[in-house]
Amino acid sequence: MCEEQTVSLLDVLKEDEELEEEASAVLAGSDSDHCSYPQGYVQRQALYSCHTCISNGSEAAGVCLACSYKCHEGHDLFELYTKRNFRCDCGNTKFKDLQCKLVPDKDEVNTSNKYSHNFSGLYCTCRRPYPDPEDQVEDEMIQCVVCEDWFHGRHLGSLVPDCVGSQEMICESCMNQNPFLWIYADHLAAAVDHVTQDAKDVEGRGGHVGIYLPDNRTDVIESTSKRVRGEPEPNCRLEELQKISQNRTRTGAVFWPSTWRSKLCCCSSCQERLSEAQLNFLFDELDTVQAYERRGQNKDQNQGGHDPLMLALDNLNRVQQLEIIHGYNDMKSELKDFLQGFVAEGKVVTPDDIRQFFEQQQSRKRRRVDAGPF
Template structure:
């Protein structure tokens, strides 16, 4: 019988837990929205590197348009909205030709169409290769999904295409050989379930960036790999460090071979292994407005306009890896080692993936900017509250301080008389405020009323005092 009324028992939560939960929810909202207050349409800001985007299925059921945070709140309040998290290089569509006669309330003068916007089935509320909604009404439990940094679609773990076999990819002329590809059998996570990887690339998009196989294997997150991934990554640790500083002095050597856990396969792979020496990487061009100097050697990873000798030491236009599509998990700061030479930059542009070189494109940077905006907002709020209090007159300040003191006294009185073996309920909280209201009414009812005599010259004198009733 004890369990009959379990569902009727109020959930117990401490004040600290409640405040922490509120703060966590506000922080999560700021991280998703990038610190956007949702007050102005972002259309005037053009194609933003990254922003929170929403799809309104009420206005555009075909899922061919996206709106910014402000428009989702002001123009599409009460509509069927799909939250898409963030999209790159996107401009708000609200009120353009895709919305028919609907006009944006915040910024009505928009172009007919935003030609550079890209759309996928997410805008219809569908995700993954299974083309299912999230949350899925037919699923027994909602499975966590992860986002590909290239197509920006979301995938269920069971549909990532994780494998346990060890395969390679074929590299075109002049290197006719297989290059080892990581074989991820599970998502790399730590003991607490937090991701060890920085970015994920789905198996479809991995064919577009097969050139990544030319880099040391430490570019991949080893946590989700099977086989001899740890030993292989340890072997290439020094190589990765050389890649990061290749625009200075140093020799870059990359092993392009297929590593396998068995000795037999290792021997075969080593026979096909070819070492590519880049020698001393030197700058063959200059960035605009800068002259060469002692600190220019570390600029190649920061300035994509610098033309340097390819850190791979090969011609990527000739040596074009061909790989089978596989899900890829990239290690921390993997973008920093990508080559910025002229030919590699041309390759990125041709593949339309030059955003990989932009640190501001990453979700981590997007969230860092959101945290910074949040800190600034909290500081402004604190300053505004203090400024408001300082502008009050003496009587108003006393009233506020007395109100705080009354609440403190009433709350302490409640705790002193309360049975600690019981739980504070919502009715108890309501009772505290009712007692405060009664006390306030009594104070006003019996407050002294002064009878003043005001003279013509503006002076006054007190004639008497009575108690209000």
């Protein structure tokens, strides 16, 4: 018979700390107390879509972090992670029966906001929810830096690199809508021969390998035209790359190294091209999700410091730590037994039931203290 795995208080606190760090990377970059609407179209912020307020799918709308707490508490919300250049919609004409509690006076609509099927809780080319109760395949979701949709790794049409967390991805559809991006991809990938065995296996099965741009192969593009951003450039770097671009199969998503934005040509014609395609943000290296997350983590560290519970536990001696850990495990076991009774009887657990449980715990603790030491 297999023994049940024991989880200590230290394990729980460590896991809780890791989850808080992940949350702070996204949420600490946004304001949880003040609606972001007065800031206009925020460069990047955490967003939510309220299915309770807008359920017919005819009107897409997004609300900021603060409004998700203050105006939509208890509602059915779709978490959109982060979006760029978005202004909070909470309380405008898209919400028929709701007024924003934080900023009541807002424009009727935000005409520059961009919406997608993500605002209906659907993602990827398969247009499925996430998490998907009908999908039994464990797969990572990756966000396109252009359209900002989320894609299953298996639906990208290319191999997902192991170091994907430090890279940016542009989906095949966005690449095809902006063909000049393939020129950059062709050149950066020219020095890469897809040497991994996994890539060869995919090609051998008749599949195709997406373009993978490693961080350590930037010498090719740098040698064509080195300059400091802002200085005059005699030649268009994109035109130079096009002359020596490789004939590659232009399919599948492209994974770009972390420094790829600094390699884009900044001549007047290229700036105009990106402006027409509404891709000006590609010139901004602070636009990236990684930069946003770093700001959130730094903000959280500056404000919160270390977890006081972890600090208190570190200051106890070994005997005291063991007493707390055993006490926690006992409480966990008793709470599990307590809740199983409700499951067996099909009852709903109420706040009063939980309050009664902890009152009983306190009563037992007092009886043990009154009884004296063992």
